[in-house]
Amino acid sequence: MSEQTPVLVRNVSKTFKDVKALDDVNLQLDSHKIYGLLGRNGAGKTTLMSILTGQGFPDAGEVKVFGHTPFEHDGTLSRICFIRESQKYPDEYKAFQAFKAAALFFENWDEQLAQELIADFNLPLKRKIKKLSRGQLSAVGVVIGLASRAEVTFFDEPYLGLDAVARQIFYDRLVEDFALYPRTIVLSSHLIDEVANLLEHVIIIDSGRIVMDEDAESLQGAAVTISGKAEVVDEFVADYPVIHRDSLGALASVSIQQRLTPAQQTEAKELGLDLSPLSLQQLVVRTAMGRNVLASHQDQAKERTSWNA
């Protein structure tokens, strides 16, 4: 079982003073998949990853990584890698010392990959880490995260300060290495459009709760924005779950969480409506911002079901 499901989270809650950082989270991460852990700042992403990597404790609930509670088990920790957004290193460490320590710690460490990545990012090995630029600091984390080849690897906003070229190097190297050495990778990111195509599964967290846990494929084209004359748009979307509505004078633009069939698309076009698919980023924004809207529409959907019944 643990081969298929390296990470299991059951009813996990965590409160900081009066803030509920995680609220009854249930989750499982399978092997050989790239996950996107998405959500706003303060949604609970980092708290969740800390608990999964044994760097934090849940107040309630249970976490199993490779069948063990992570913070109690040494053999587990060397198979998990967590690259934090602002990863701390010992004050006097130089970059090469950080890599040396990582090489000793992670059982699957690949030195050749590390050297290639160091060259890719042009990292000054003999400079003290605290003297590195923000981008170089992020690059150190990316090198460790990829070269660790840990069976479960978490990247928490790994790209701060990295320019577009360096980020592309990260994504390319990630796909390339994942293809050769499949493992569980969790990417927490705000730059959703940049990583959308890399993800196999998407988890959206909002105010400590998991609000979406779906295969990326099922989200592709799963929501669409329909715009045109307000009354025509509203009539067209009447039967679908609406996640967002904008209007401008007599025009309206409404996003619905519904995959339209070719016939429905043709019908919309014949009514003079414009259709445009929602990107994953737009869907996340709409879902996180419009959760109440979504919930109320789900209630409406239930009502409709009961009418139909």
Added chain:
Amino acid sequence: MIDDSKPIFMQIAELIENDIFSGVLAEEGQVPSTNEFAAFYRINPATAAKGINKLVEEGLLYKKRGIGMFVAQGAPERLRQKRRQKFNDQYVQPLAAEAGKLGIEVEELMDMIKSAQPIIDVGPGGSHHV
């Protein structure tokens, strides 16, 4: 190249289909590996594999164990048949619907199609030069 309109694996399958149809990928020629597709399009390798498997299931690609993936004999012809079947739905029906809206009579429409004949004769790609 990749957009949000439909699942990525379907888009990958379509991109490969286009290359088979146009001859960029030759019959019995080897196609790039799943990992090469994933790296090239910067997509998840599982997604690339799914797109390729769709074409394997349709018999357009086949696997040689330990060597790789190849374009099946007759694949371009099979694609041509498949596309001819879709041609009516995809082009003729919308054409007729739009012509109806604009009040274009059947005769007039036929004349228009006939006047497009030189483009039709030139074949794929020829229409770009009009």
